[in-house]
Amino acid sequence: xxxxxxxxxxxxxxxxxxxxxxxxxxxxxxxxxxxxxxxxxxxxxxxxxxxxxxxxxxxxxxxxxxxxxxxxxxxxxxxxxxxxxxxxxxxxxxxxxxxxxxxxxxxxxxxxxxxxxxxxxxxxxxxxxxxxxxxxxxxxxxxxxxxxxxxxxxxxxxxxxxxxxxxxxxxxxxxxxxxxxxxxxxxxxxxxxxxxxxxxxxxxxxxxxxxxxxxxxxxxxxxxxxxxxxxxxxxxxxxxxxxxxxxxxxxxxxxxxxxxxxxxxxxxxxxxxxxxxxxxxxxxxxxxxxxxxxxxxxxxxxxxxxxxxxxxxxxxxxxxxxxxxxxxxxxxxxxxxx
Amino acid sequence: xxxxxxxxxxxxxxxxxxxxxxxxxxxxxxxxxxxxxxxxxxxxxxxxxxxxxxxxxxxxxxxxxxxxxxxxxxxxxxxxxxxxxxxxxxxxxxxxxxxxxxxxxxxxxxxxxxxxxxxxxxxxxxxxxxxxxxxxxxxxxxxxxxxxxxxxxxxxxxxxxxxxxxxxxxxxxxxxxxxxxxxxxxxxxxxxxxxxxxxxxxxxxxxxxxxxxxxxxxxxxxxxxxxxxxxxxxxxxxxxxxxxxxxxxxxxxxxxxxxxxxxxxxxxxxxxxxxxxxxxxxxxxxxxxxxxxxxxxxxxxxxxxxxxxxxxxxxxxxxxxxxxxxxxxxxxxxxxxx
Numbered sequence: 001x002x003x004x005x006x007x008x009x010x011x012x013x014x015x016x017x018x019x020x021x022x023x024x025x026x027x028x029x030x031x032x033x034x035x036x037x038x039x040x041x042x043x044x045x046x047x048x049x050x051x052x053x054x055x056x057x058x059x060x061x062x063x064x065x066x067x068x069x070x071x072x073x074x075x076x077x078x079x080x081x082x083x084x085x086x087x088x089x090x091x092x093x094x095x096x097x098x099x100x101x102x103x104x105x106x107x108x109x110x111x112x113x114x115x116x117x118x119x120x121x122x123x124x125x126x127x128x129x130x131x132x133x134x135x136x137x138x139x140x141x142x143x144x145x146x147x148x149x150x151x152x153x154x155x156x157x158x159x160x161x162x163x164x165x166x167x168x169x170x171x172x173x174x175x176x177x178x179x180x181x182x183x184x185x186x187x188x189x190x191x192x193x194x195x196x197x198x199x200x201x202x203x204x205x206x207x208x209x210x211x212x213x214x215x216x217x218x219x220x221x222x223x224x225x226x227x228x229x230x231x232x233x234x235x236x237x238x239x240x241x242x243x244x245x246x247x248x249x250x251x252x253x254x255x256x257x258x259x260x261x262x263x264x265x266x267x268x269x270x271x272x273x274x275x276x277x278x279x280x281x282x283x284x285x286x287x288x289x290x291x292x293x294x295x296x297x298x299x300x301x302x303x304x305x306x307x308x309x310x311x312x313x314x315x316x317x318x319x320x321x322x323x324x325x326x327x328x329x330x331x332x333x334x335x336x337x338x
Numbered sequence: 339x340x341x342x343x344x345x346x347x348x349x350x351x352x353x354x355x356x357x358x359x360x361x362x363x364x365x366x367x368x369x370x371x372x373x374x375x376x377x378x379x380x381x382x383x384x385x386x387x388x389x390x391x392x393x394x395x396x397x398x399x400x401x402x403x404x405x406x407x408x409x410x411x412x413x414x415x416x417x418x419x420x421x422x423x424x425x426x427x428x429x430x431x432x433x434x435x436x437x438x439x440x441x442x443x444x445x446x447x448x449x450x451x452x453x454x455x456x457x458x459x460x461x462x463x464x465x466x467x468x469x470x471x472x473x474x475x476x477x478x479x480x481x482x483x484x485x486x487x488x489x490x491x492x493x494x495x496x497x498x499x500x501x502x503x504x505x506x507x508x509x510x511x512x513x514x515x516x517x518x519x520x521x522x523x524x525x526x527x528x529x530x531x532x533x534x535x536x537x538x539x540x541x542x543x544x545x546x547x548x549x550x551x552x553x554x555x556x557x558x559x560x561x562x563x564x565x566x567x568x569x570x571x572x573x574x575x576x577x578x579x580x581x582x583x584x585x586x587x588x589x590x591x592x593x594x595x596x597x598x599x600x601x602x603x604x605x606x607x608x609x610x611x612x613x614x615x616x617x618x619x620x621x622x623x624x625x626x627x628x629x630x631x632x633x634x635x636x637x638x639x640x641x642x643x644x645x646x647x648x649x650x651x652x653x654x655x656x657x658x659x660x661x662x663x664x665x666x667x668x669x670x671x672x673x674x675x676x
Contacts, residue, residue, distance in 0.1 A: 004665040005665045006571070006665070024410065024476050024477050025376055025410075025560065026375065026376045026406050026407060026409065026410035026412065027374070027375045027376070028373065028374055028375075028410070029373055029375070030371075030372045030373065031369055033368075034366055034367065034368045035367055036364045036365070037364065037365045037367070037416065037418055037448055037449055037465070038363055038364045038365070038418070039418040039419070039449050039450065039451045039461075039463060040420070040451050041420045041422055041451050043422050043453050043454070045456075046453060046454055046455060047453070068363040069364060071363060071364065072363075072366070074364065080376070080377040080463050082377045082378070082379045082461035084379055084384075084457075084459045110375055111375055111376055113461065114666045115379045115384060115385070115459075115666050116381070116666060117457050118456075118457050119422075119455050119456050119457040119459070121422045121459040123377075123379075123420035123422075125375075125377060125418050125420075125463035130366065138362050139362050140362075221363070224363075233344070327342040327343045327344070328343045328452045328453050328454060
């Protein structure tokens with residue numbers, strides 16, 4: 001880091017569109033309609049491995065927040081970023097990437113705070129606008145009989161995290177796998193996709209917007225702490241139970257995911273249900289939802305009365321859904337980088 | 339910390355007014371008029387000493403953000419809080435105090451994020467509403483000829499920080515001074531006030547609201563990084579210079595501040611100009627401002643053309659204003675607890 005705080009802020013202001021932003025300690029802006037607000041953190045050694053390119057960290061920090069707004073069906077608008085960092089942190093590299101990522105999404109960086117800390121900890125607050133006339137999405141609208149759908153594959157991000165622990169690296173936008181990893185060519189491609197999904201999640205804003213516009217959706221949540229845990233949250237908030245269909249869930253996994261898990265001696269179901277950081281939407285739809293909604297995502301089960309969380313295997317046997325997933329206050333082995 | 343993340347969130351939700359808040363990852367609310375947004379952090383060992391009561395930390399975190407909104411003349415409304423903490427952190431003690439402090443100010447806790455980290459780092463985003471018809475306050479409106487006024491004493495907070503480093507403690511709301519501190523009774527009272535001001539700043543929301551309502555103010559800023567540095571920011575943003583009047587500044591200091599500094603062998607001027615964390619407003623007023631505005635705060639100098647920052651001593655001699663104050667990217671000796 002060359003230069004002090006005022007120099008960095010001046011450098012930053014030259015890259016911002018409006019004079020009204022970052023000039024004072026408080027940003028001023030006008031929202032149309034109801035606001036959606038969320039905050040998420042990225043901590044070095046917990047959410048990402050030490051030494052990760054600050055530009056990649058910046059994009060990931062924004063992405064995990066965008067995913068929350070996707071689940072609310074809101075349009076992202078303003079961000080405020082707090083950075084606690086050791087002296088060597090490359091603030092400009094971080095902000096260059098953050099501003100580029102914000103610009104791609106129509107988000108304005110409207111405020112920030114800089115502090116020193118021995119541990120790199122980044123927090124971003126993201127504000128969005130609910131679309132006029134659209135019904136805000138919520139996790140509380142699951143009802144018995146609704147079908148459960150996934151907006152994208154689960155478990156792949158956690159597999160990518162495991163590959164990072166085993167030595168995979170992202171260098172200049174390309175994933176490099178360690179030589180020690182002896183995999184056939186097809187699985188190497190799947191491994192690179194998993195690492196990329198983990199480091200650079202692609203929040204499902206278009207899906208969230210479509211669900212909000214259509215108005216016929218049940219519950220919506222973005223999967224950050226694992227399918228089992230987040231589905232449990234939907235059920236608890238809605239006062240219902242759920243039954244996953246295992247063969248359907250397997251069809252919704254990423255290509256070659258199970259083969260890659262087998263080659264790495266990892267449990268595909270463990271990662272799919274409890275790996276976390278998927279940043280895809282899980283949503284429920286009434287059986288008679290419009291066809292344009294039923295075209296979204298892939299069905300993996302249904303909502304049931306009562307509070308039980310179960311899964312049905314290929315033979316039709318029912319099992320309780322394992323209690324897997326992230327608890328941010330309870331460290332579990334293998335869930336973080338330190 | 340007993341229990342996991344979901345238990346803590348459930349506990350927290352029972353203490354929140356609206357079902358719409360914290361139920362989903364994204365809070366939804368409707369603002370009247372233009373929004374004011376700010377974010378500030380409190381890092382253990384940097385902004386406050388290790389082992390400080392989490393309840394005191396919570397109130398301080400809110401206060402430093404409230405001070406930013408005071409400087410904008412905005413009414414505080416919603417807060418989002420991100421916590422990165424070691425496993426032993428007393429989350430419930432922190433939130434109990436944060437919710438109480440929010441309630442006192444009419445602020446609703448609208449979102450949060452919890453993560454593990456070896457270093458305790460707290461960040462709060464505070465959203466407020468600009469009052470209808472009121473002109474938003476800014477640091478960019480200083481003009482030559484305007485008088486500079488202080489909303490409260492400067493340097494006292496930094497003196498309190500120094501006393502904490504020397505062993506002062508806050509226990510159950512009472513400041514205890516170390517036995518090693520040999521001070522007359524009057525100075526002991528001043529020392530206790532300084533520690534209390536440092537740990538529990540009292541943001542000048544009423545002053546900010548009065549300045550916004552009256553409409554005749556020049557520039558406004560809240561002093562967080564030291565009078566010299568923050569006045570420099572006002573001057574740079576407004577394209578002007580400033581001349582402080584040293585005898586006037588001395589009259590604006592806290593009672594017994596200079597005597598206490600002498601007893602502790604500290605520079606009163608160094609603390610007043612560069613100590614930081616004062617969380618009082620500095621504002622400028624035209625010479626012919628209405629009397630009700632001129633009754634606010636104490637005059638300490640005037641705005642000048644050009645870009646020079648000077649101070650005039652009791653003999654009328656001019657000196658350049660020393661470049662003191664906090665730079666959050668450049669650690670200086672004696673400015674933090676670690």
